[in-house]
Amino acid sequence: xxxxxxxxxxxSVGDVPLLADVTVRVGRAETVGLVxxxxxGKSLTSRAALGMFPRGARVTGHVTAAGVDVLAAGRGAxxxxxxxxxxxxxxxxxxxxxxxxxxxxxxTEGLRASGVPAREAAAxxxxxxxxxxxxxPGRAVRRHPHEFSGGMLQRVxxxxxxxxxxxxxxxxxxTTALDVTTQAEVVALLKRLQRDRGxxxxxxxxxxxxxxxxxxxxxxxxxxxxVEEAPSAGLFRAPAHPYTRAxxxxxxxxxxxxxxxxxxxxxxxxxxxxxSGCSFRDRCPLADDACARKVPDIRPHGTSLVACxxxxxxxx
Amino acid sequence: xxxxxxxxxxxxxxxxxxASLVKRFGTFTAVDDVGFTLMPGASLGIVxxxxxGKTTTARVxxxxxxxxxxTVTLAGETVTGRSxxxxxxxxxxxxxxxxxxxxSFDPRQTIAESVAEPLRLHxxxxxxxxRAxxxxxxxxxxxxxRAGQSPPRDLSGGQRxxxxxxxxxxxxxxxxxxxxxxxxxxxxxxxxxxxxxxELRAGTGIAYVFxxxxxxxxxxxxxEVLVMRHGRxxxxxxxxxVLRTPRHPYTRLLLDSxxxxxxxxxRVARxRVARxRRALxxxxxxATPAPKGETTC
Amino acid sequence: xxxxxxxxxxxxxxxxxxxxxxxxxxxAAFLSLVVLTAVLAPVLAPHSPEATDLLNSLAPPGTxxxxxxxxxxxxxxxxxxxxxxxxSLLAPLGVVLLSGVLGTxxxxxxxRAGGWVDAVLTRAMDIVFAFPSLLLAxxxxxxxxxxxxxxxxxxxxxxxxxxxxVVRSMALQEGARPYMESYRVMGFGEWWVTLRHLLPNVAPxxxxxxxxxxxxxxxxxxxxxYLGLGVRPPEADWGSMISQAQSAILQGQPWSGxxxxxxxxxxxxxxxxxxEHLSGSIARRQGETR
Numbered sequence: 001x002x003x004x005x006x007x008x009x010x011x012s013v014g015d016v017p018l019l020a021d022v023t024v025r026v027g028r029a030e031t032v033g034l035v036x037x038x039x040x041g042k043s044l045t046s047r048a049a050l051g052m053f054p055r056g057a058r059v060t061g062h063v064t065a066a067g068v069d070v071l072a073a074g075r076g077a078x079x080x081x082x083x084x085x086x087x088x089x090x091x092x093x094x095x096x097x098x099x100x101x102x103x104x105x106x107x108t109e110g111l112r113a114s115g116v117p118a119r120e121a122a123a124x125x126x127x128x129x130x131x132x133x134x135x136x137p138g139r140a141v142r143r144h145p146h147e148f149s150g151g152m153l154q155r156v157x158x159x160x161x162x163x164x165x166x167x168x169x170x171x172x173x174x175t176t177a178l179d180v181t182t183q184a185e186v187v188a189l190l191k192r193l194q195r196d197r198g199x200x201x202x203x204x205x206x207x208x209x210x211x212x213x214x215x216x217x218x219x220x221x222x223x224x225x226x227v228e229e230a231p232s233a234g235l236f237r238a239p240a241h242p243y244t245r246a247x248x249x250x251x252x253x254x255x256x257x258x259x260x261x262x263x264x265x266x267x268x269x270x271x272x273x274x275x276s277g278c279s280f281r282d283r284c285p286l287a288d289d290a291c292a293r294k295v296p297d298i299r300p301h302g303t304s305l306v307a308c309x310x311x312x313x314x315x316x
Numbered sequence: 317x318x319x320x321x322x323x324x325x326x327x328x329x330x331x332x333x334x335a336s337l338v339k340r341f342g343t344f345t346a347v348d349d350v351g352f353t354l355m356p357g358a359s360l361g362i363v364x365x366x367x368x369g370k371t372t373t374a375r376v377x378x379x380x381x382x383x384x385x386x387t388v389t390l391a392g393e394t395v396t397g398r399s400x401x402x403x404x405x406x407x408x409x410x411x412x413x414x415x416x417x418x419x420s421f422d423p424r425q426t427i428a429e430s431v432a433e434p435l436r437l438h439x440x441x442x443x444x445x446x447r448a449x450x451x452x453x454x455x456x457x458x459x460x461x462r463a464g465q466s467p468p469r470d471l472s473g474g475q476r477x478x479x480x481x482x483x484x485x486x487x488x489x490x491x492x493x494x495x496x497x498x499x500x501x502x503x504x505x506x507x508x509x510x511x512x513x514x515e516l517r518a519g520t521g522i523a524y525v526f527x528x529x530x531x532x533x534x535x536x537x538x539x540e541v542l543v544m545r546h547g548r549x550x551x552x553x554x555x556x557x558v559l560r561t562p563r564h565p566y567t568r569l570l571l572d573s574x575x576x577x578x579x580x581x582x583r584v585a586r587x588r589v590a591r592x593r594r595a596l597x598x599x600x601x602x603a604t605p606a607p608k609g610e611t612t613c
Numbered sequence: 614x615x616x617x618x619x620x621x622x623x624x625x626x627x628x629x630x631x632x633x634x635x636x637x638x639x640x641a642a643f644l645s646l647v648v649l650t651a652v653l654a655p656v657l658a659p660h661s662p663e664a665t666d667l668l669n670s671l672a673p674p675g676t677x678x679x680x681x682x683x684x685x686x687x688x689x690x691x692x693x694x695x696x697x698x699x700x701s702l703l704a705p706l707g708v709v710l711l712s713g714v715l716g717t718x719x720x721x722x723x724x725r726a727g728g729w730v731d732a733v734l735t736r737a738m739d740i741v742f743a744f745p746s747l748l749l750a751x752x753x754x755x756x757x758x759x760x761x762x763x764x765x766x767x768x769x770x771x772x773x774x775x776x777x778x779v780v781r782s783m784a785l786q787e788g789a790r791p792y793m794e795s796y797r798v799m800g801f802g803e804w805w806v807t808l809r810h811l812l813p814n815v816a817p818x819x820x821x822x823x824x825x826x827x828x829x830x831x832x833x834x835x836x837x838x839y840l841g842l843g844v845r846p847p848e849a850d851w852g853s854m855i856s857q858a859q860s861a862i863l864q865g866q867p868w869s870g871x872x873x874x875x876x877x878x879x880x881x882x883x884x885x886x887x888x889e890h891l892s893g894s895i896a897r898r899q900g901e902t903r
Contacts, residue, residue: 037502038473059616071616150366179365180529181588184573188581206503213579236577250507254531254559254574261536263507267472283504378798400802407800419791422810434799480795487799 002027002064003168003200004049009061011044013054017271019044019224020295022061026168029198031191033211033232035247036221039270045221046170046204050086051078066167083114087161091173093153097145103129104141107160114164128159132189151182155189162193169194169201175210187214208247212236220244223279224271225295227307234303240311241304242287243280278308286313329392331356331490331523332377332410337386339372346372348547351386356490359517359524361538361555363531363570369547374495374527378412379403391490408438411484415496417476421468427476428454428464431483438487453482457512474505478512485516493525498533510537531574535559543567565590637890640883647880651698660689662696663847671866684854684869685861693849694876700850701877704761704843705830709823711769712776717812717819719773720780724788725807735781738774746771747833754842761844764837768830776822783815817895824888828881835877851877 004026011019019041026032036042047053048063051070063070066085068077082088090096097106107125112118122141129137132155145153154174161169171190175183191214194201205211211218212232220228220241228241239245249262266283269275278296281287290309301311308314332354339347347369354360364370375381377388379395387394395406414420421430432450439446454464457478468476477497484492494513498506510533516522528534534541534555541558543551543566551564562568569587572580650657659678666687674682674690681690723734746768753767787793788811796806837843838852846853851873858870 037504053616053618055618057616057618059618180531181365181569181573181584184575184581184584185588187575188585191581207575208503209577210575212577213575233577247503250503252507252510252530252532252536253576254535254571255576258535258556261507261510263511264504265508267474267505268502380794380797403802404800407798412795412798414791414795416791420795422792422814424813433796437800483795483799 001067003066004202005062005064006045006048007062009045009048009059009063011041011048011053011057011059013056013058017224018054018057019048020271022221022224022226024202024219024226026200026202028167028200029195030217031194031201031203031215033215033218034202034204034221035206035208035211035218037206037247037268039223039268039273040221041224041271042204042206042221043172046088046172046202049168049170049202050082050088083110084164085166086168086170087164087166088170088172089154089157089161089174091176093150093157093177094145096157097153099145101144102141103143103145103148103156106145106156107141107163110160110163124163125159128163129156131162131193132156132159133185134159149182151178151186154178154182154186158186158190158193162197162199165197166199169199170204171201172204173206174203176205176207183210190214208235208244208251209253220247223269223274225279225307226298227280228304229298229306230302230304238302238304238315240301240306240314241280241308242284242314245314246283286310330354330389331391332525333387333389334373334377335387335389337373337376337388338384339369339376339381340384345547347376347383349386350542350544350547350549352542352549352552354491354523354525357517357521357523358540359526359538361534361541362525362527362544363529363534363541364544365529365570367546368544370527370544371495372547373544374412374493374525377410377491377493377525379406380412404438407434407489408487409489410491410493411487411489412493412495413477413480413484413497415499417473417480417500418468420476420480423468426465426467427459427471427479430468431464431479431486434483434486449486450482453486454479456485456516457482472505473501474508477501477505477509481509481512481516485520485522488520489522491523491525493527495527496529497526499528499530506533513537531559531570543570634890636886640886643879643883644887647698647876648702650695651702654692654695654699658689658692658695660692662688662693662849664688671861671864671869673866674868674872681872682868684858685866690854690869690872693854694851694873697849697851697854697873698876700761700844700848701831701835701852701880704765704834704850705827707765708768708772708830708834709827711766712772712826713819713823715769715773716776716822717780719777721784721807721812723777724781724784725803725811731781734777738777741771742774742778744771746829747836750833750837751840751842754837759842759845761834764834764843768833772826772830775826776819779818779822780815783818784811787811787814817891821888821891821895824884824891828884828888831877831881831884 002025004024006022006024009019009022022041022045024034024045034042034046049065049070051073053059059071065081068081068085073081104122104125107128108121111121111124125141126137129140134140134152134155148156175186178186203211203214212235215232218230218232218235219226220243222243228244230240235244239248246264250264252261253259264283269279275282277292277294278287281291296307296309298305298307302315330353335351337347337350338345350373352360362370362373372381376383387396390406390409395402421427428447428450431453432446435446435449451461451464459475459478459482463471463475471479498509501509514537517524524537526534526538538555541552541555542549543558543564545566551558551562551567558567559571562571565587572584572587666683668687669683670685670687672679672683674680676682679689681694683689719734719738723731749771750764750767753763757763793806793810796810834843835850835852838850839856841856844850844853854873855870862870
């Protein structure tokens with residue numbers, strides 16, 4: 001059974017469409033990447049998993065997270081889902097922790113709310129901090145967030161997210177604000193904890209390389225739609241969507257042979273700004289009239305599922 | 317056509333020389349004995365993580381911070397004074413691009429007005445001439461007339477960074493300091509800006525000091541690189557050479573930390589241990605000066 | 614499965630069409646009326662404000678020829694109200710302008726100069742802030758004698774910290790934004806950047822703050838006049854009208870005091886409504902650009 005099942009998700013605010021027909025699945029103990037540029041709808045999709053929608057949103061489709069039908073769930077069921085079965089880690093750890101409270105309070109708060117006795121919650125907090133690699137947890141619980149570096153604080157947030165042993169972890173750009181060496185540590189930590197506990201993780205990022213390194217499977221989003229889904233390794237060896245390939249060619253690499261980068265013309269679109277038919281066609285070097293007729297169906301090509309009329313021209 | 321006042325004829329020799337630069341904030345040493353030279357048309361990368369001193373170095377170059385000691389020499393003349401004359405001279409030779417393309421403009425001015433602003437100070441001429449020059453600059457960086465007439469909030473991040481480049485180029489500087497200039501941009505836009513920067517360097521012979529945490533970007537845009545850590549330069553050399561055969565353990569750690577499909581997190585952990593051991597060794601030997609060479613610890 | 618999240622109504626409506634609240638319209642209309650009558654008082658007033666008519670004293674509102682009645686010496690309340698509006702509006706305006714210039718200068722200087730200048734100015738503002746403004750004005754009147762000039766200057770000084778503090782913190786916040794730094798890198802001097810780029814960006818805040826302090830100044834000046842320390846007879850403002858109606862009020866004839874009182878109240882409320890609206894729209898606009 002999947003811990004996250006999003007199918008045919010459409011979301012609009014007023015008459016502005018933001019997501020169209022998004023389908024994302026995360027299995028138990030699986031790490032799934034959601035990659036895209038600004039306006040792609042990747043963060044909206046991950047928030048939808050917890051029933052966090054923007055004001056005025058009209059949502060259709062199916063969202064099942066950790067066994068809860070999110071669109072049908074009442075307030076109580078959603079609160080329960082967010083508190084015990086699913087957790088979220090955001091980009092900026094400083095924004096997700098109350099700065100005037102001690103780290104220990106932050107960690108025990110959720111446990112206490114779900115009925116764990118104070119003494120036991122405190123012991124769990126120490127244990128959690130130890131698991132995320134914070135030295136001297138006994139002192140750490142008495143400190144305030146500003147006494148931690150960004151990387152250490154993100155570990156605290158991860159500890160908090162894992163406190164309730166959720167089935168599903170949503171990580172929204174969890175390492176974007178961190179230094180590259182710290183990023184490596186935090187990712188290693190996330191992977192280890194997730195593997196040990198069998199948590200399913202949806203890893204949202206703008207960084208294709210990072211997604212490929214961390215995830216088993218990757219969804220590439222563009223303008224509010226999923227345009228390609230593939231196992232990480234396959235995505236790099238043989239991207240099937242012109243957008244995926246363009247992203248790979250646009251990112252300069254620090255290792256291996258030095259390759260020229262190729263810029264994609266135009267700028268990333270949101271769903272509302274996208275042209276008819278294939279959203280990427282106004283920036284795509286392969287596009288022709290056929291691409292304008294309708295939104296391409298998702299179909300298999302190589303190891304990928306791709307929404308493109310001629311993936312064979314992208315990677316034969 | 318308005319021209320900025322002529323800058324002294326290019327002297328054959330480095331356009332920027334930095335020697336034993338030190339910047340302290342109270343007891344904290346942000347930049348510790350940094351030195352380098354930059355030839356006209358060259359591109360130098362400064363890489364490091366937060367707290368490495370790379371941004372402080374950039375800010376000292378741009379005159380936003382005063383060095384505690386050391387010298388910054390632009391086109392053969394030391395620029396340390398705070399006088400109006402020194403300020404203008406430095407501005408005409410060296411400009412800076414900031415990371416945040418959202419905050420880099422006065423929200424009340426249109427983009428074209430902002431781009432024309434430095435001309436009021438540095439180029440004699442009428443308002444009309446300034447406007448014409450601003451339009452020309454915007455065209456040079458690939459911005460439409462309509463974008464020029466918009467307030468900054470109506471432009472995308474990439475467009476704003478183009479506009480920031482146009483504004484910096486208005487005085488025809490010989491050195492451009494770019495502080496994480498593409499870090500806030502989407503990958504596809506980042507590639508466009510990098511391509512634009514390459515074209516500009518080839519076309520105008522401007523030199524870059526490119527400050528970044530992103531080794532991939534630095535590899536692409538620079539010829540030489542300094543790797544900084546805790547305010548000190550730990551490794552320097554030709555960019556390609558340093559990235560292919562890193563000699564300092566910290567450089568190696570930086571490289572191994574970059575995610576890729578065959579990412580080996582265990583190797584990162586090993587590098588980290590090696591670096592920490594080196595740091596301990598360093599603490600033991602702190603009294604003895606580091607030997608001169610390509611790598612210093 | 615369909616789910617609709619309710620929108621925040623106010624925000625949705627504001628997006629489509631900037632709807633002006635009724636209170637704002639009424640406040641603006643009332644203020645325009647007051648300003649207009651003050652300007653045109655000599656033309657519009659039915660009587661001379663000084664013409665006494667002892668036979669007709671303390672006439673209630675609605676009396677023929679005296680719509681708002683007369684005071685204890687039989688002067689026409691409406692005419693006095695219209696003439697009194699001139700001083701009642703001009704004097705607070707003077708306070709606002711003076712304290713606006715002072716507060717802006719002090720705030721900018723403190724923020725941009727920093728160091729000991731900032732420390733001294735901030736401390737000085739704290740001291741003035743802690744000093745009751747009316748008491749300061751009374752002390753100044755005691756030294757320089759009655760008349761409007763002294764209390765206006767005194768109140769201007771007393772109000773300076775209100776604006777000075779706001780301008781200082783805004784200037785610090787705005788001064789740290791990258792565009793200010795980019796102008797410095799372009800070689801522009803500190804004061805040029807401050808006056809040309811920083812000041813216009815904090816100007817709306819100064820305007821909103823000034824509007825709010827207009828209301829305070831009006832009340833403070835009316836209080837001074839009521840205490841007999843403001844305008845000197847035969848000149849009159851609303852405060853001195855209330856003061857002169859004191860004995861009539863005690864005799865059970867409150868009209869000649871109540872009417873200028875209501876004028877003060879409505880004007881202050883209108884000005885504050887306007888000021889709140891200004892601050893609100895500034896906050897919204899800054900929310901959009903940041």
